[in-house]
Amino acid sequence: MVGNIPRLLTILLLAVVMTGCGNSAGRFSSTPNLYSTGRNYPAQGVSEALRTVTPQMYFVTDRAQVKQGENSAGYGLARSNSMVFGAAKVQFGDTKDWEDLVQRTHSDSGQRFSSLVVQPAREVVRFPATPLPFERLNGRIHNLAGPEQEYQQQVRLFQAAISDEIKRTGNGRILIYVHGVKNQFDDSLTVLANLWHFTGRESLPIAFSWPAGNSGIFGYFKDVEAGEFSIFHLKEFLRMLADIPEVEDIDIVAHSRGTVVVTSALRELIIEQRGKGRKPKLALKTGTLILAAADLDVGVMQQRLMAEHFAEAFEQINVYINSNDSALHLSSALTSAPRFGASSAADFSLGELESLGRIGLVNFIQVEKAGSAYGHSYFRQNPAVMSDIALTLRTRAFPGGTLRPLELDEQNLWTLHPDYPLESLPDLSQFYDR
Template sequence: MRRLLAGILVAGLILLTGCGRRELIQTPNLYANGRIDPFKDCPPSARNNRVDVLYATDRLPVESKGAGQEYGFLRSPSLAYGICRVEIGEDVPWSVLAENSRTDDRDLSLPLSVRGVDEVGRFPGTPIPFIRRGGELVEDPAVLARKAQAEDAFRALVAKRLTQTPRKEAFVFVHGYNNDFEDSVLVMAELWHFLGRTGLPIVYSWPAGRGGFRGYTYDRESGEFTILHLKEFLGLLGSCPGLERVHFLAHSRGTDVLISAVRELIIEARAAGKSPREILKIADLTLAAPDLDLEVFTQRMVGERLGQGMGGVTLYVSDEDKALGLSTWLFSGLQRVGRVTFEDLNPELRKRLEQNHGAAVIDARVRSGFIGHSYFYSNPAVSSDLILMMRYGRAPGAENGRPLVPVGPNFWEIDKGYPYRNRD
C-alpha cells in the first residue's frame, strides 16, 4: 500500500511540473510598487523583449524541430556552449514590457518562448585519450591543443558579451531534477530580466529530465556524470579576463551537483597553494530548495571549510516543499537541507552557523503552488530577497536594507509581504 501511495504521489508531481504555457514570473514585491526602477542601469542594447542566455551543456544533441540546436536528457561525453535566444511576450515593445515589469497587476500576457539555440563551440570529449611517450602515458597533445582552442574561443565569447554590459559579472544557474534544457534557460532569462538586465546570464544544463518512475535515479546518476564537465567549465569561467565576479545559483538536485564540483575545485586550489576566491571569483553561492542530506552537507560545507572559498553562502528552505518531502521518504527519512527549520538544528549546528558570518539560512514562509518547490523565483517575496542579495549585495537584516525576520543566529524568515511589511 505504501508503494502504491508513493507511486501515485510521484506520478502527480511529475505531471504537475510540466503542464501549461510558461508566463513571465510575477513581478517581485521589490519592484511592484514602482518605487524602484529595476532597469535604471540597463544598457540600451538590452532594452527589448529578448534575452540571450549563454549556456554550457553536456546533454546529447537531438534532432532539431526548427528552433536551432536542441538537446535531450541523454549524456554527451563532450561539453558544448552557445547562445539561447529567449523572447518575453509576443512582439512586445520595451516600454510596455518595462511598465508591466513594475506592477503586480499586468494588463497583458507575457509568455516565454525559446526562439533559437546556437551552439557556438564544443570541447573534446572526456576523458581525454592517452598516448605512450617515453615509456609513460600522457594525455594526447593533439586533443589538448583542440581543447585549448575551444577554451580560447569561449573566453573570446565572454569578453565580447562583457563589452555590452556595465557590470562585469556573471550569474550562473544550475537547474535541478526533472528539468529539460528549455526549463533551465527560461528560469535564467526571467531572473536576469528582474536582476536589471546587466551582467551575463549563464546556464549550466546537465542531462536531467528523463521523467517516469525511474527518472529521479537517472537524474541523480547524471548529476554525478556531469561533475567533471562542470568543474572544467567553472575553472574556465574563472579564467576569463575582464570577468570580475560570479554569482552562483543552484536549485534542488543541482545544489548537490554544484557543491560537489566547487568542493573539488577548492581542494585542488588549496593543494596548489592558490586562493580559491581568486581562481573561481565566487561572489556568492545560493542553494535554493537544496535536495541534500543535512549530515552530508554539514561534512562538506562546514567540515571542509568550503565557505572560506567564496564570498558567502545562502540557503533558501521551506518545510512546505512537497517535492523534498517525497525525497525525504525515498531516502528513509533522512533530513533534507531544503526542509530544515531552526528547531531541526542541534546545538552544535546552531553554534557552527553562528560562527560562519558569511552564511545565511532563509526560511521561506510563503505559498508557491501545490508542490512548493520553485518558490525561489516564482514567489514575489523570495525573488525580491534573491535580487537584494545578488544584485545589490545586501546582507541580511533590516539595518542592511534586507528586512528579514531573525529566528536565530544567521537564520531568518521571509513572509509574503517582504520587503514591505504593510503590503496586502
C-alpha cells in the same frame, strides 16, 4: 513483495511531486512585488546594448543534440560527452519594445508577462568529447598532445567569446543558473531570463543545463544519475570562466537537485585550489551562491561542506528552506535522510548554527507560505523569494538590514515573511550604475 509496497508508493508519489520542479512553459509565475511599486526596477541602469525584448541568453550543456533531418531541434534528455557553449534569444512574451516591457514590469495592476519563448539555439563552441585519449608517462597520466591541443583551442574560443561579450555590455559579473530534475533545456533559459531581467540585467547570464527531464516512475532517479555525470563538465566550465581576465565575479543560483551538481563541483574545485596554495575565492572568482529547495542530504552537507569550511570561498551563501516542501519530504522518505532544503534547527547538531552565525557567510532563510501545491518551486513562484534573490544579487546586501528586512530568530534562522515589506524599501537607484 508486500513489504515493498510502501516504498513503491513513495517512489510513485515522488515521480508525481517532482514534476513540480519543471518550469511551466516558461511563464513568469508572478511578477515580484519588489517591482510593483514602479520605483525599484532599475530600467535606467540597463545599458543600451541590453535594452531589448528579445535578449540573448547563453548556455553550457552536456545534453545530446536533437536533430530533425539535417537541422538541430535543440537539446534533449540524452547525455553527451561533448560539452557545448551557445546562445539563444528569449522573447519576453508579446511585448512590443523596451518601453512596453518596462511599463509592464512597473505595472501596479498585476499585469503579467505572457509566455517566454526560446528561439532556436546557436552553437558557438563545441568541445571535444571527454575523456580525452591519455597515456601513462614517467609515472603520471597525461592527455595525448594532439587531443589536448584541440581541446585547449576550443577553450580559447570560449574564453574569447565571453571576453568580447563582457566588453560589449560592460558587465563583468556572471550569473549562472543550474536547474533541478524534470527540467527541459528551454526551461533553464526561461528561468534564467526571469532572474536576469529582474536583477537589472547587470550580469552576463549563462545557464548550465544538464540532461534532466526524464519522465515516468523512475525519471527522478535517471535525472539524479545524469547530474552526477555532469559534475566534471561543470567544473571545466567554472575553471574556464575564472581564467578570463575580464570576469570579475561569478554568482550561482541552483535549484533542487541542481544544488548537488553545483556544490559537488565547487567542493572539488575548492580542494584543488587549496592544494595549489591559492585562496579559492580569489582563484575561482566566486561571488554569491544561492541554494533553493536543495535536494541535498543534510548529513552529507555537514560532513562534505561545513566540515571542510566550504563557505569561505564565497561572498555569502543563501539557503532558502521550506519545512513543508512535500517533494523533499518524499525524497527524505526514500533515502531515510533529511533534505537540506526542508531542514529545521532540529536537523543540526548542537552549536552548528551558532558556528555558522559567527562566520557570517551562510544564511538559512525560512520561507513562510511558500506557495504551490507542493512548495518546491517557490524560488520562482513566490514574489517575496524572487524579490529577496534580486535584492541580494543587485545590492550584495546581507539579510537583516534595511535592504533585506528579514528577521533572525534565536536559532540563527532568518525568516522571510509572505508580507515582506517591499513598499517601505528605500530608493535603490544608488545601485543601478555599479
